[in-house]
Amino acid sequence: xxxxxxxxxxxxxxxxxxxxxxxxxxxxxxxxxxxxxxxxxxxxxxxxxxxxxxxxxxxxxxxxxxxxxxxxxxxxxxxxxxxxxxxxxxxxxxxxxxxxxxxxxxxxxxxxxxxxxxxxxxxxxxxxxxxxxxxxxxxxxx
Amino acid sequence: xxxxxxxxxxxxxxxxxxxxxxxxxxxxxxxxxxxxxxxxxxxxxxxxxxxxxxxxxxxxxxxxxxxxxxxxxxxxxxxxxxxxxxxxxxxxxxxxxxxxxxxxxxxxxxxxxxxxxxxxxxxxxxxxxxxxxxxxxxxxxx
Amino acid sequence: xxxxxxxxxxxxxxxxxxxxxxxxxxxxxxxxxxxxxxxxxxxxxxxxxxxxxxxxxxxxxxxxxxxxxxxxxxxxxxxxxxxxxxxxxxxxxxxxxxxxxxxxxxxxxxxxxxxxxxxxxxxxxxxxxxxxxxxxxxxxxx
Amino acid sequence: xxxxxxxxxxxxxxxxxxxxxxxxxxxxxxxxxxxxxxxxxxxxxxxxxxxxxxxxxxxxxxxxxxxxxxxxxxxxxxxxxxxxxxxxxxxxxxxxxxxxxxxxxxxxxxxxxxxxxxxxxxxxxxxxxxxxxxxxxxxxxx
Numbered sequence: 001x002x003x004x005x006x007x008x009x010x011x012x013x014x015x016x017x018x019x020x021x022x023x024x025x026x027x028x029x030x031x032x033x034x035x036x037x038x039x040x041x042x043x044x045x046x047x048x049x050x051x052x053x054x055x056x057x058x059x060x061x062x063x064x065x066x067x068x069x070x071x072x073x074x075x076x077x078x079x080x081x082x083x084x085x086x087x088x089x090x091x092x093x094x095x096x097x098x099x100x101x102x103x104x105x106x107x108x109x110x111x112x113x114x115x116x117x118x119x120x121x122x123x124x125x126x127x128x129x130x131x132x133x134x135x136x137x138x139x140x141x142x
Numbered sequence: 143x144x145x146x147x148x149x150x151x152x153x154x155x156x157x158x159x160x161x162x163x164x165x166x167x168x169x170x171x172x173x174x175x176x177x178x179x180x181x182x183x184x185x186x187x188x189x190x191x192x193x194x195x196x197x198x199x200x201x202x203x204x205x206x207x208x209x210x211x212x213x214x215x216x217x218x219x220x221x222x223x224x225x226x227x228x229x230x231x232x233x234x235x236x237x238x239x240x241x242x243x244x245x246x247x248x249x250x251x252x253x254x255x256x257x258x259x260x261x262x263x264x265x266x267x268x269x270x271x272x273x274x275x276x277x278x279x280x281x282x283x284x
Numbered sequence: 285x286x287x288x289x290x291x292x293x294x295x296x297x298x299x300x301x302x303x304x305x306x307x308x309x310x311x312x313x314x315x316x317x318x319x320x321x322x323x324x325x326x327x328x329x330x331x332x333x334x335x336x337x338x339x340x341x342x343x344x345x346x347x348x349x350x351x352x353x354x355x356x357x358x359x360x361x362x363x364x365x366x367x368x369x370x371x372x373x374x375x376x377x378x379x380x381x382x383x384x385x386x387x388x389x390x391x392x393x394x395x396x397x398x399x400x401x402x403x404x405x406x407x408x409x410x411x412x413x414x415x416x417x418x419x420x421x422x423x424x425x426x
Numbered sequence: 427x428x429x430x431x432x433x434x435x436x437x438x439x440x441x442x443x444x445x446x447x448x449x450x451x452x453x454x455x456x457x458x459x460x461x462x463x464x465x466x467x468x469x470x471x472x473x474x475x476x477x478x479x480x481x482x483x484x485x486x487x488x489x490x491x492x493x494x495x496x497x498x499x500x501x502x503x504x505x506x507x508x509x510x511x512x513x514x515x516x517x518x519x520x521x522x523x524x525x526x527x528x529x530x531x532x533x534x535x536x537x538x539x540x541x542x543x544x545x546x547x548x549x550x551x552x553x554x555x556x557x558x559x560x561x562x563x564x565x566x567x568x
Contacts, residue, residue: 048160055201059202064196135367228370277561333445338490343485343489347482
């Protein structure tokens, strides 16, 4: 896969600087053509009262990381919009932080198919807790 | 559909009182056997910088409302856990608040199939912005 | 919803006349703007050895009926292609025949969101056995 | 992952010997704990009139191969039932035959999460045409 926007790295980083994703605390780590990695230091507000990270938190980081991966392949001036996604909650998510990797598994001019995998990390323990597969469409940014 | 827990209304309301769902600002409206309605007054932090509600916010209210609907049918002492869901983002979500209705479309002892529909409301305008279909499993609460 | 192809009824009917859908035995019943109904008389080859209709048969009729519903809204010369779908197998499918109704829940120039519901019919018994939700994209027919 | 049924290989092979999957022409290749591979020699009846393999054929082989992968991990006397799946049609499927690999990505006593990937093969060309992710539940065979 090849980037068409020479400044894609900066464009992806900018996706994490404002709005709900920043309010939640998700931070951008890195990206390359077709992939994007992110991180969330877990805080009490991210959990359910049962002590497990809420599915909505997992959906948010997985969706946005998939969007970041899609963004690496878009034309200058386009941004990815989520058409739909499916997420499997594989194991109870606990720990100090989450790491997520989004990937494009099928690029395209009209839509891109993306996957994200989330790991929950606690000391030396690293557990895959969720997997997303979804469709992103490029639209002109305003 | 019939509730087996005589105090199901209180049990569902309690699902919205703590943790991420309360931190986000989602409030419980009402429930009956197989359904649950909720509401979110939209705040600046719920949006992307493009002015559209983040897909993660929509996923959170849709998933939790589906869980509330499932909870109405569970045995005393059980809570619903999300196995997986798919969400379609049908239209850009803007406005003053969201309303969500979760419904059980197939009850079951091992898992329940649920749907949620989210409407964005702005004055007299009411637009369906997202639809979720997912699988919930009952587990013993701790 | 409004049809743009004045001959949409004939165009949808033609989708069921050849290829795998005809080989399987699925027949077109009727359609209108945004919906399409179909039928399959169940034969021994449609079943698993357990006596239940195979998930692949259900997927085929649900997907093609959703495509038929999408077709009613396309421009002359376009056909719908399935981008992705999710199907829930709600109950064991048995009986003399299946009926399926596909519907467009969100039209669009780039993609359409569709749902299909399958009922299994045996004498006076009519049971909802599966539900699909998926994304269709219009492409120019060759 | 570990098999609990010492005769799992034979049990999986038997899943492909009767019913719709055999009628379609899908054949079992091999399996091990948590995976199963299959093959379909493409015939005219598997195609749409556009010359592309029907989504229903792809869904059938992907679902059944995922079921085969799940079967490798079940107790003696249990069979897997599909709860739900999502399939992405990534590229137009053409060629002489399909190969499919199903894998369990999360085992479990109540349900298993599975993935399948389908490749279309034509001479030296091998193209990934579809990907499924779904939920299987063990039930007692009759």
